[in-house]
Amino acid sequence: MKILTIVGARPNFMKAAPLLACLRRRGHVPQLVHTGQHYDANMSDAFFRDLGLPAPDRHLGVGSGSHAQQTAKIIAAFEPVVLELAPDVVVVVGDVNSTLACTLVCSKLGVPVAHVEAGLRSRDRTMPEEINRLVTDCLADLLLTPSPDGDENLRAEGVPPERIFHVGNIMIDSLVAHLEAAKRSDIVTRLGLPSTGYGVVTLHRPSNVDDPRTLAGILGALREIAADLPLVFPCHPRTASRLAAAGGADGLLVVEPLGYIEFMALVASSRLVLTDSGGLQEETTFHRIPCLTLRENTERPITISEGSNVLAGTDPQRIVALAKAALAKDPASRPVPALWDGKTADRIVDVLESWWRTRSAS
Ligand code: UD1
Secondary structure, three states: OOEEEEEOOHHHHHHHHHHHHHHHHOOOOOEEEEOOOOOOHHHHHHHHHHHOOOOOOEEOOOOOOOHHHHHHHHHHHHHHHHHHHOOOEEEEEOOOHHHHHHHHHHHHHOOOEEEEOOOOOOOOOOOHHHHHHHHHHHHOOEEEEOOHHHHHHHHHOOOOHHHEEEOOOHHHHHHHHOHHHHHHOOHHHHOOOOOOOOEEEEOOOHHHHOOHHHHHHHHHHHHHHHOOOOEEEEOOHHHHHHHHHOOOOOOOEEEOOOOHHHHHHHHHOOOEEEEOOOHHHHHHHHHOOOEEEOOOOOOOOHHHHOOOEEEOOOOHHHHHHHHHHHHHOOOOOOOOOOOOOOOHHHHHHHHHHHHHHHHHHO
């Protein structure tokens, strides 16, 4: 079976790496295409290095642009590549523009697609990723979900149950595999963070950083929290340009984006995370570190019902009040959600192999 995996943006790398490693371990020869949606050394190369990802077989080098431009560039660049490599199945992960664009190309060419992290829904179509999730899941042949809500969403949308597989959270495979390396990292001391504790901030959603008033409100809340708990803010390039326009983020320790292992080390030792990321809601749930999600909704409700996540929205007073409440109480010690166990890649390969056997026999 010729299996081609797609990566494009930072949150794809930690989902593809365990799958590629598992495929190789089980005797497959997987191929990898990088669309180049993310291209800065600290948004891409650092992750290839930290996660032991092989050099991609093809790099499409599409770079940044409006959603239409970026998606169109990926579609145009990927079509000849998929025709040339002729995979039996293409694996896409997550919900970025690369996920959508490559799925669309495969669907038109009749190449089967497996979507890892299928079924998540924020029910907020102003969020670019929600559109990507809906279209990808509508077109993909195999839908591999991280949590039972994903299965329910897909069934409610009319996806035949035989195409849905609850395999668990593959991002946790990467987390588990690199826990020891993260423990050896000296990033906390190198950044001069106090032993009494600190919090971690990440922000990059257009809805939070593109509107100067929303951004100013969030920064005000962060400044207030930082008066009690030092906050370190590894800053996405898109946010960095917005921060510069907003006159900086005084009171916060703003640093360049970190590689996977250093960032995991930073989060693992923190007392509080404030974020608008999707993946970080899951990583904090795994570590049971209180997480305030600075959004009005989440496509990952299990991180609230079974994890340490709270939807804080963007109202500054509410953010400050929730941060104080989170710091005042001991995080509940709960089991992590089912199948967030570091073995998701194996379950995905089981699904692919069984699908291939059935397909070859018919
Ligand atoms: C993308 C994903 C988002 C994911 C995020 C993680 C989509 C729709 N969005 O958002 O789901 O959470 O990645 O980072 O696919 N830039 C650089 N260097 C880079 C990459 C980006 O400078 O290596 C800057 C460019 O100015 C670019 C902007 O960041 O225009 C936004 O990049 P883009 O890939 O369009 O979206 P993200 O906000 O990174």
